[in-house]
Amino acid sequence: MASLNKVILIGRLGKDPEVTSFENGNKKISVTMATSERYRDRDQNWVEQTDWHNIVVWGNLANDIAEGRRNYSKGDMMYVEGKLRTRQYTDQQGAVRYVTEVIADKMMQLAPARPAQQSSYGQPYTPATEPAPTGYTPQGNFDAPDEGNDLPF
Numbered sequence: 576m577a578s579l580n581k582v583i584l585i586g587r588l589g590k591d592p593e594v595t596s597f598e599n600g601n602k603k604i605s606v607t608m609a610t611s612e613r614y615r616d617r618d619q620n621w622v623e624q625t626d627w628h629n630i631v632v633w634g635n636l637a638n639d640i641a642e643g644r645r646n647y648s649k650g651d652m653m654y655v656e657g658k659l660r661t662r663q664y665t666d667q668q669g670a671v672r673y674v675t676e677v678i679a680d681k682m683m684q685l686a687p688a689r690p691a692q693q694s695s696y697g698q699p700y701t702p703a704t705e706p707a708p709t710g711y712t713p714q715g716n717f718d719a720p721d722e723g724n725d726l727p728f
Contacts (some may be wrong), residue, residue, distance in 0.1 A: 580659055582659055583655070583656050584653075586705065588608055592648075594637075594707050596641070603637060605631055606630045607628065607630065608677075609625050629676040630676070631660075632678075653685060654683070
């Protein structure tokens, strides 16, 4: 039987991505991501639980981030897809430690930490709170049935 190791996270970056370059030209990106959920406890008080995830990126995606073709920073809302990997290492005191990481193969920014000052069209950024007026004003009485309508539906 086949197995599957797949992780999908949506959350905010906890720090700016850190780039590690190796002698052979490969790059590694490390970043943390926070995912949160809110629920009510027995006393009907809101509780927010945050989990932190270690994200590691290799290959072309790491090169894109390192070279600035993808600009990610602390606080950005991100979609991350990848697989879980647990590795062990020995710390400076000689103790064996384990760390679980998400090896990302897809990353996409859903929302920046703070809105850009200018949109891509050169207009100032203004969040839409209400639909923009269209200039169209409906005419007629929409409460009364239209007896002269020939439409079959």
